[in-house]
Amino acid sequence: MYKKPTTFSIKDLENLSGIKAHTIRIWEKRYNILVPERTTTNIRLYNFENLQKLLNITLLYNSGVKISKLGKLSNNQIKEAVQKLADKKGDKDYFLDELKLSMFSYDQFKFQQTYNKILAEMSFREAFLDVFIPFLEIIGLQWLCDSITASHEHFITSLITQKLLINIESTQSVRPDKGKVYVLFLPDDEIHELGLMYVNYELSRAGYQTIYLGPSVPLDNLESVISCYPDVSFISYFTVSPTKSEVNTYLKEIDNKVLSKYNLNLNILGRNAQEATLQCERIKLFNKVGCLLNKLT
Numbered sequence: 001m002y003k004k005p006t007t008f009s010i011k012d013l014e015n016l017s018g019i020k021a022h023t024i025r026i027w028e029k030r031y032n033i034l035v036p037e038r039t040t041t042n043i044r045l046y047n048f049e050n051l052q053k054l055l056n057i058t059l060l061y062n063s064g065v066k067i068s069k070l071g072k073l074s075n076n077q078i079k080e081a082v083q084k085l086a087d088k089k090g091d092k093d094y095f096l097d098e099l100k101l102s103m104f105s106y107d108q109f110k111f112q113q114t115y116n117k118i119l120a121e122m123s124f125r126e127a128f129l130d131v132f133i134p135f136l137e138i139i140g141l142q143w144l145c146d147s148i149t150a151s152h153e154h155f156i157t158s159l160i161t162q163k164l165l166i167n168i169e170s171t172q173s174v175r176p177d178k179g180k181v182y183v184l185f186l187p188d189d190e191i192h193e194l195g196l197m198y199v200n201y202e203l204s205r206a207g208y209q210t211i212y213l214g215p216s217v218p219l220d221n222l223e224s225v226i227s228c229y230p231d232v233s234f235i236s237y238f239t240v241s242p243t244k245s246e247v248n249t250y251l252k253e254i255d256n257k258v259l260s261k262y263n264l265n266l267n268i269l270g271r272n273a274q275e276a277t278l279q280c281e282r283i284k285l286f287n288k289v290g291c292l293l294n295k296l297t
Contacts, residue, residue, distance in 0.1 A: 007045040031071025055097040103156040171204035185213035190241040206297040234266040238273040
């Protein structure tokens, strides 16, 4: 039988809600908003319902409702207030919280319901740029803080990937009508490809031919693509690989082996890519997917 995850530490709640642990303790003491269990050594442990309540309270608090007022509301009243806020504003924070809850409970049906609500409010492009990419950045940081497990991340990213693949397929039924060819790849040991997949979707949608190579591509393999398409432009996404300390070394290597040799260019983005300091006119750095797309399309 399915069981939801049972306990979270106060540090987990801080990472997931954005509310400092010190503030959570004050809210508990003054307003009794959460009732944690305690270990024999007096360490707080929170259940899934506590997490859900805190996320809802955080959403209302950030929208301007005073915590003293929220402390007087029942759980049902808090849920009703959140729903009214979401219906009125199409609040992106509400969507982020719903995605978190569907991830922690491994609930694909809740994910689908949330996805349907998102698309009722905005286009798929807006959904990905304004909701899914911020969400993926959040869970990436939570994974680093050990607030979520790899299985949580894999579960939710697989559901988002399914939606993205459906939209990519719809764009590839039409022959590209623009001359530029983009080759999209991830470096060796890089497997986080959702951001790159989304770039692939947007370029295909805009009428460009794309060659999507996917994760963990050795540099030597790029030359086989160039033999078929001499005038390509490369796009890559650095999330965890190369590591921050190895980014510039990797860029020097790809410039020497590929870019300068064939007079081609590389566009990079992603968390680790922001560590790049190498000055090279053939390599362009972007801090957001939207900035890259605005430049290319």
